[in-house]
Amino acid sequence: MSKKLLKIQKLLFSLLLVFFLMINFLPNSIEKVQKENLQSELKTELVENIGEYDSNKIVLKNTNKELANELANRLNAKLRITSDGSFATLTLRNNETILDVVSNPDNEDILQYLSIDYQSTTTEIIEDNEEVDEHSLQINKPNYSITDPYYDKQSYLNYLNLNNIWNYTMGENITVAVIDTGIDYDHPEFEGKISEYSYNATEDKIVKDYIDSNGNYDWSLVEDEVGHGTAVTGVIAAGMNNGIGITGIAPQVTIITIKAECNQDGSFKNTSDLVFGLYYAIERDVDVINMSFGGSGGNPYEEATRLAVDSDIICV
Numbered sequence: 001m002s003k004k005l006l007k008i009q010k011l012l013f014s015l016l017l018v019f020f021l022m023i024n025f026l027p028n029s030i031e032k033v034q035k036e037n038l039q040s041e042l043k044t045e046l047v048e049n050i051g052e053y054d055s056n057k058i059v060l061k062n063t064n065k066e067l068a069n070e071l072a073n074r075l076n077a078k079l080r081i082t083s084d085g086s087f088a089t090l091t092l093r094n095n096e097t098i099l100d101v102v103s104n105p106d107n108e109d110i111l112q113y114l115s116i117d118y119q120s121t122t123t124e125i126i127e128d129n130e131e132v133d134e135h136s137l138q139i140n141k142p143n144y145s146i147t148d149p150y151y152d153k154q155s156y157l158n159y160l161n162l163n164n165i166w167n168y169t170m171g172e173n174i175t176v177a178v179i180d181t182g183i184d185y186d187h188p189e190f191e192g193k194i195s196e197y198s199y200n201a202t203e204d205k206i207v208k209d210y211i212d213s214n215g216n217y218d219w220s221l222v223e224d225e226v227g228h229g230t231a232v233t234g235v236i237a238a239g240m241n242n243g244i245g246i247t248g249i250a251p252q253v254t255i256i257t258i259k260a261e262c263n264q265d266g267s268f269k270n271t272s273d274l275v276f277g278l279y280y281a282i283e284r285d286v287d288v289i290n291m292s293f294g295g296s297g298g299n300p301y302e303e304a305t306r307l308a309v310d311s312d313i314i315c316v
Contacts, residue, residue, distance in 0.1 A: 271295055
């Protein structure tokens with residue numbers, strides 16, 4: 001064999017060896033860099049937003065029961081999961097934080113499943129604007145004799161065509177889930193309208209399951225300590241012609257109050273509570289879900305809201 005041919009063979013062997021090494025080790029190298037980048041991004045986000053999320057909780061999105069249980073066991077965390085297994089939270093123990101979990105190099109392989117449980121805020125309740133250009137809106141003032149003292153100040157009712165709608169329905173046999181700060185459950189505007197299936201999404205407790213020694217439901221589970229949920233529910237369902245307050249848009253609906261607890265500043269402690277509330281409303285097969293809230297951290301409500309819409313529930 002000539003020396004030239006031998007050199008060519010050695011070169012080809014070297015190239016094949018390099019190619020073999022590339023196809024076997026390059027993907028692992030790329031995957032490692034991706035994991036390191038994800039770890040760095042998560043750590044930066046957590047450090048920059050300290051105080052805006054629950055440091056002892058981790059949200060698992062697009063998960064399943066098997067994976068969620070595996071992660072809970074691995075991190076020695078308490079698991080809370082929806083009945084369909086698609087959404088879950090892990091509550092960390094022993095004062096461990098999500099930053100500790102993310103910073104641990106041994107957890108690089110699970111970071112893709114972890115997300116942050118941000119706080120959420122209630123939306124602002126805007127008073128009627130007396131300077132609205134009424135010529136730009138079609139006015140269909142309800143043609144009813146209403147005795148509620150603040151009815152005449154509810155100018156927004158003029159633009160909802162209730163003059164026509166109230167002739168057909170005032171919300172009978174319709175159930176509305178209001179995911180908010182709770183409700184003033186003994187307010188006369190809501191007498192007989194609040195379902196015993198109302199739910200505290202933070203404590204994962206349904207009112208009907210908690211009865212005192214006198215046989216009464218424990219409505220304190222959904223008591224509104226902020227006021228926002230009561231105001232929103234009043235706009236929807238306040239009684240008509242009861243001689244007090246305002247008139248609700250649909251005064252004969254049934255309300256399922258879904259309470260998510262708040263911080264001292266009035267912000268919801270955990271966005272995950274609101275998402276669990278969404279899944280609960282879907283399980284109760286309500287007709288309408290009202291969501292007067294928002295926040296940072298992307299759109300954590302997307303998957304549950306899509307499921308609600310696919311279940312023929314109107315989401316507001």
